[in-house]
Amino acid sequence: MTRIQDDLFEAVNAEWLAKTEIPSDRPRIAAFDELVIENEKRLAADMKALSELSEQESPELTQAIAFYKKAGDWTTRNADDFSAVKKELDKIASLATFEDFKDSLADIALHSQASLPFSFGVQADMKDAVHYALGFTGPGLLLPDKTYYGEDHPRKQELLDFWAKNTAELLATFGMADAEKLADQAVAFDGLLVESANSSEEWAKYAELYNPIAVEDFATQVTNIDVKAFVESLLGRLPEQIIVFENRFYESFDRLIAPENWELIKAWMLTKIARKATGYLSEEVRILGGAYGRFLQNVAEARNQEKHQLDVTEGYFSQVIGLYYGKKYFGEAAKADVKRMVEVMIKVYQSRLLSNDWLSQATAEQAVEKLDAITPMIGYPDKLPKVLSKLVVDADQSLYENAVKFDEILTARHYEKFSEEVDKTEWHMPAHMVNAYYSPDSNTIVFPAAILQAPFYDNQKQTASQNYGGIGAVIAHEISHAFDNNGAQFDKFGNLNKWWTDEDYTAFEKKQEEMIAEFDGLETEAGKANGRLIVSENIADQGGITAALTAAKLEPDYSAEEFFKQWAEIWRIKASTEYQQMLLSSDVHAPGKLRANVPPTNLEDFFEAFDIKPGDGMWRAEEDRVKIW
Known part of the structure; x- marks a missing residue:
C-alpha cells in the first residue's frame, strides 16, 4: 500500500x-x-422535460430548446442531402484565382463557413482595457502543437495521414471531386505554416506577445491583400493600430498567403468547411467527422446521440443553459459562503x-x-449577452442552416464590439x-x-x-x-x-x-x-x-x-x-x-x-x- x-x-x-x-x-x-458527467445527465433530463413544454421562462431559453429539438431530430438529419454544405463549399470552389480570393475576402469572413488562412479578431486592448483592439494571428495548425511537427515526434506522420484520409472521406461524402488530392494539399499548406506559428510555450507567455503595429505600417508589410479595405469592411472604420500576436507569421505573410500557394490555400479552406459542418448533419457523417479527434486522444467511441444533442446546443446557447442551471441548482446560501x-x-x-x-x-x-x-x-x-436574443431558430431550415445563420450573426457582433467599450461584467x-x-x-x-x-x-x-x-x-x-x-x-x-x-x-x-x-x-x-x-x-x-x-x-x-x-x-x-x-x-x-x-x-x-x-x-x-x- x-x-x-x-x-x-x-x-x-x-x-x-x-x-x-x-x-x-x-x-x-x-x-x-x-x-x-453528472451535470450532463441532469441537464439532458431537464432539456428533455423542457422540450415537452409549450412555453419557456425566457425567449432565449425558448430558442435554445427549439435548437435542441432540431439537434435531436435524427430522422430529418439523416435524410439531409447536404445541399447547404455543398453551397458553402461552392463559394470557395468557385474562386479560380488568388485575385478572386482577394476580391471576396470580406464576403468570406462575414458571410461564409470558410476559415481564412489568417485571423483578425476583436479583444480587449491589453494596454487600454476599457476599449477593444484588433488583433492579428495566423490560422493555427492541424496538429495540437508545433512540437508535433518535429521529425522525431512519434505521432507526426500517423496523425497527418489519418487526418488526410478522414478528411478525404468527408469531402467525397459531400461530392467533392479529387477529395484525396484536396486533403493532401491542405496538409501541404499546413506544413508551410509550421515555421511561422507560435508554439504553446510562446502562447503561454501571452503578455509578451503584444506587438502593436500602426495600420499604415501593417499595410506596408502585408501587401498581398488590401489590408485596409478588408479591415474597414470588418469594423466599419480603420483602427489606428493592429496588435500582432504572431510576429513570424506577420513577417512571412506575403510569402505564405501568395498566388503561388493559392491551390493549397483553397484546398485548406475547403477542408475546414467540410470538417466544421459534420456536427450538424447525419449520424454517419457526425461519427466520421469526429474520428480524427478520437484517434488523436485514443477515445474508443463517439459520444452518444443524447450527449451530442446537448453538446451542439451548448455551442450557441451555453450561456442560456448556464443561467438556467445556476438559477435552478445554485443556492444563495452557497453563494454567500463562497x-x-x-x-x-x-x-x-x-x-x-x-x-x-x-x-x-x-x-x-x-x-x-x-x-x-x-x-x-x-x-x-x-x-445574458444581448446578441443571444438574435439567435432565433427557423423551423423551416435544417440544423446546419440555422447554425450557419447563427455564425453570421455572432461574427457580425464580434466585429461590432470594436466600436464599444468593454463590458467587464x-x-x-x-x-x-x-x-x-x-x-x-x-x-x-x-x-x-x-x-x-x-x-x-x-x-x-x-x-x-x-x-x-x-x-x-x-x-x-x-x-x-x-x-x-x-x-x-x-x-x-x-x-x-x-x-x-x-x-x-x-x-x-x-x-x-x-x-x-x-x-x-x-x-x-x-x-x-x-x-x-x-x-x-x-x-x-x-x-x-x-x-x-x-x-x-x-x-x-x-x-x-x-x-x-x-x-x-x-x-x-x-x-x-x-x-x-x-x-x-x-x-x-x-x-x-x-x-x-x-x-x-x-x-x-x-x-x-x-x-x-x-x-x-x-x-x-x-x-x-x-x-x-
Missing part, C-alpha cells in the same frame, strides 16, 4: 484509481469530469503580500491595491461549466456554479479544512493568477502596465526560474513536463495552496491532514497516454499528479502533518522549496 509520505496522489486516491474506468467516449476521467471564503482569501493575500520578505514596500502596496480592486463573480451572471464561461478563471484585462475572478460542489465544496458534508483544500485553494489559485508571470504585468485596471520596481521584478523573474526548474523534466507516464509551458499555472497552484492553508488555519476545527488530502483528491485523474502526451505539449497546466504532489512539498506544514522525513518519497529539503506568494 502506498504511503502518503511517499506519494500523496497515489495514497489518497488509491481506491479511486483502482476502481475508476475511463469512459469509452472520453480521453480521461478526473474529479472535474465526474461533476461534468463569497465569504473569497473575502477571507483576499485578506490572507493582503497580509502575505505586506509581510513578503522579498518585495519592497512600494511594490507590495501596489499589489495590495490590485488585490483590493479584484471583482469576484460567483454562481451565474445577472444578464460579461462572463466568458457558462455557469454549468466545472471550472473557474481569472481575467487579467478586467481584474475579475469568476467561479461558475457548477464547480461549487463536492469534492471542491460542500457546506453540509465537508469540513472547513476540506472546503479550503478544495474550493478554497481554487479560489486562491485564481487570485494568484493576478500575480503570476503574465497577470503580474497587468495593473489594477486590467492594463498591461509596469507597476513593479525594476529590482522587485528582477527578483520575481528569479522566483519564476525556480518554479520552472522545480517542474522542468519531471517524469510522468506520458513523458517529461515542460516547466516553462506550465509556469503560470504552477505559480497559481503554489499561491493557491499556500493562501488556502493560511485561511484554513483560522478555522476552529482546522486539520492539516484533511486539508492536504482534499487537495490531492481534487486533482485525481486517469487519462489515455495519447491524451496525456497532447497535454504535455500544449496545456499550460501541469499533469494532475504533479499538481497534487509538488506544491505541498514547498510547505513545512505538509511535512509536519504526515511526519515526512528525509528519505521519504515526498521529502523536499528546505533549501529546495520554492516560495513566492
Whole structure:
C-alpha cells in the first residue's frame, strides 16, 4: 500500500484509481469530469422535460430548446442531402484565382463557413482595457502543437495521414471531386505554416506577445491583400493600430498567403468547411467527422446521440443553459459562503503580500491595491449577452442552416464590439461549466456554479479544512493568477502596465526560474513536463495552496491532514497516454499528479502533518522549496 509520505496522489486516491474506468467516449476521467458527467445527465433530463413544454421562462431559453429539438431530430438529419454544405463549399470552389480570393475576402469572413488562412479578431486592448483592439494571428495548425511537427515526434506522420484520409472521406461524402488530392494539399499548406506559428510555450507567455503595429505600417508589410479595405469592411472604420500576436507569421505573410500557394490555400479552406459542418448533419457523417479527434486522444467511441444533442446546443446557447442551471441548482446560501471564503482569501493575500520578505514596500502596496480592486463573480451572471436574443431558430431550415445563420450573426457582433467599450461584467464561461478563471484585462475572478460542489465544496458534508483544500485553494489559485508571470504585468485596471520596481521584478523573474526548474523534466507516464509551458499555472497552484492553508488555519476545527488530502483528491485523474502526451505539449497546466504532489512539498506544514522525513518519497529539503506568494 502506498504511503502518503511517499506519494500523496497515489495514497489518497488509491481506491479511486483502482476502481475508476475511463469512459469509452472520453480521453480521461478526473474529479472535474465526474461533476461534468453528472451535470450532463441532469441537464439532458431537464432539456428533455423542457422540450415537452409549450412555453419557456425566457425567449432565449425558448430558442435554445427549439435548437435542441432540431439537434435531436435524427430522422430529418439523416435524410439531409447536404445541399447547404455543398453551397458553402461552392463559394470557395468557385474562386479560380488568388485575385478572386482577394476580391471576396470580406464576403468570406462575414458571410461564409470558410476559415481564412489568417485571423483578425476583436479583444480587449491589453494596454487600454476599457476599449477593444484588433488583433492579428495566423490560422493555427492541424496538429495540437508545433512540437508535433518535429521529425522525431512519434505521432507526426500517423496523425497527418489519418487526418488526410478522414478528411478525404468527408469531402467525397459531400461530392467533392479529387477529395484525396484536396486533403493532401491542405496538409501541404499546413506544413508551410509550421515555421511561422507560435508554439504553446510562446502562447503561454501571452503578455509578451503584444506587438502593436500602426495600420499604415501593417499595410506596408502585408501587401498581398488590401489590408485596409478588408479591415474597414470588418469594423466599419480603420483602427489606428493592429496588435500582432504572431510576429513570424506577420513577417512571412506575403510569402505564405501568395498566388503561388493559392491551390493549397483553397484546398485548406475547403477542408475546414467540410470538417466544421459534420456536427450538424447525419449520424454517419457526425461519427466520421469526429474520428480524427478520437484517434488523436485514443477515445474508443463517439459520444452518444443524447450527449451530442446537448453538446451542439451548448455551442450557441451555453450561456442560456448556464443561467438556467445556476438559477435552478445554485443556492444563495452557497453563494454567500463562497463569497465569504473569497473575502477571507483576499485578506490572507493582503497580509502575505505586506509581510513578503522579498518585495519592497512600494511594490507590495501596489499589489495590495490590485488585490483590493479584484471583482469576484460567483454562481451565474445577472444578464445574458444581448446578441443571444438574435439567435432565433427557423423551423423551416435544417440544423446546419440555422447554425450557419447563427455564425453570421455572432461574427457580425464580434466585429461590432470594436466600436464599444468593454463590458467587464460579461462572463466568458457558462455557469454549468466545472471550472473557474481569472481575467487579467478586467481584474475579475469568476467561479461558475457548477464547480461549487463536492469534492471542491460542500457546506453540509465537508469540513472547513476540506472546503479550503478544495474550493478554497481554487479560489486562491485564481487570485494568484493576478500575480503570476503574465497577470503580474497587468495593473489594477486590467492594463498591461509596469507597476513593479525594476529590482522587485528582477527578483520575481528569479522566483519564476525556480518554479520552472522545480517542474522542468519531471517524469510522468506520458513523458517529461515542460516547466516553462506550465509556469503560470504552477505559480497559481503554489499561491493557491499556500493562501488556502493560511485561511484554513483560522478555522476552529482546522486539520492539516484533511486539508492536504482534499487537495490531492481534487486533482485525481486517469487519462489515455495519447491524451496525456497532447497535454504535455500544449496545456499550460501541469499533469494532475504533479499538481497534487509538488506544491505541498514547498510547505513545512505538509511535512509536519504526515511526519515526512528525509528519505521519504515526498521529502523536499528546505533549501529546495520554492516560495513566492
